[in-house]
Amino acid sequence: MTKNYTHILWDWNGTLLDDSWLCVEVLNVLLKEIDKPKISLDDYRSNFEFPVINFYNYLGFKTDEKNFKEVSHKFIALYEARWLRECRLREHAFSSLEKIKASGIHQSILSAAHYNALNLGLSHFNLTDFFHTISGTETIYAEGKIKKAKSWMLENKLDKEEIILIGDTLHDLDVANEIGINCALLSGGHCSKEKLATPNSPVFSSLNHLIDAVF
Template sequence: MHKFKAIIWDYNGTLLNDIEIGIESINLMLSKRNLPLLTSESYREVFTFPVKDYYERVGFDFQKEDWDLTAHEFIANYTKRLPHSDIFPEARILLDLFKKQGKKQFILSAMEMNMLKDSTQELNIQQFFNEVSGINDIYASSKIENGKNLFLKHKLKAEDVCLFGDTTHDYEVAQSLGCHCYLIASGHQSIEKLKATGCPNIIESLNDIITE
């Protein structure tokens, strides 16, 4: 990690351990519709970006119901549970270590911006970041454009940057930005899905970074 001058963190599933509250939130909706519930294993196999595709994979029919209302229903469930989630302990160690090493740190998230700001403030981690970047809606779509804006605003060079994420979309973002990438298999997608990207750096957890 010493060669990197900047770290871009994904938030959900990479810094924030919100997997269980995400599963609880979607299972409430599935139960209401008499659809099969998800386990931790099945969730990690079907979760994807854009999240509308994930909803369709688990049985939602947007010919019969409104995607916008469905997304708001999930956010309502998720927001109630968000205070019960926390940062991965090893993430706190790395945030502090990278700060001491003088690295710039950023969050690049598909979480809605106001919710992201509130969450980082509640968890008292905002002081680690040069910028926190979320999206302007609740639909968890692509982060690529916001990533490009971070590069331009902070004059980042791709060879100096490493992105940490937990999904195939994080690897797509890293490839679009031309930067290095580590995918962590303790988040929202299975290690098999992460390996299928061809990413050369796939680790079980952030503990593997600490011990490098």
């Protein structure tokens, strides 16, 4: 699918940031509180989906408005207590960003993460200067990515054929489809290769293979 792309839209969690293991550990703390069985990383990657409320329902959490907000705040508190100290970038993430920057292609971040946490993470890992624009959301509920993508397209006025979104979930493919751009998916983040299998987007197991194939 090699094309003359001029801009990459990167997802953050699971694509550049290796944090799925931490999400599993945090969820297992919360599942223990409600006497539900633990979930393994493989199970997580096989079943994770957006909207996140559906995944929480699958795990056994009560997902009425009150309880979903409560468990979401608990998750964020436990996650934020650890992620900057314990998480790392995915293998080849930094070198991939460097390679793309050296080629003259613009890069931006489009994430369902809260923009404060997103900017904090990019600064922590010395990534901020790689990106032309940085777009996060205003809530902790991993919602609103499609809306953000549409706004980004209107603001940047780029040729759709020259943009590709790189992400690690089927929601990233949904976002790309909504705004009419191509998408490449990376397994081993928040979804397994099998979960991502689709005729509408190639799936890669590592960032260096993805970058070599697409660019």
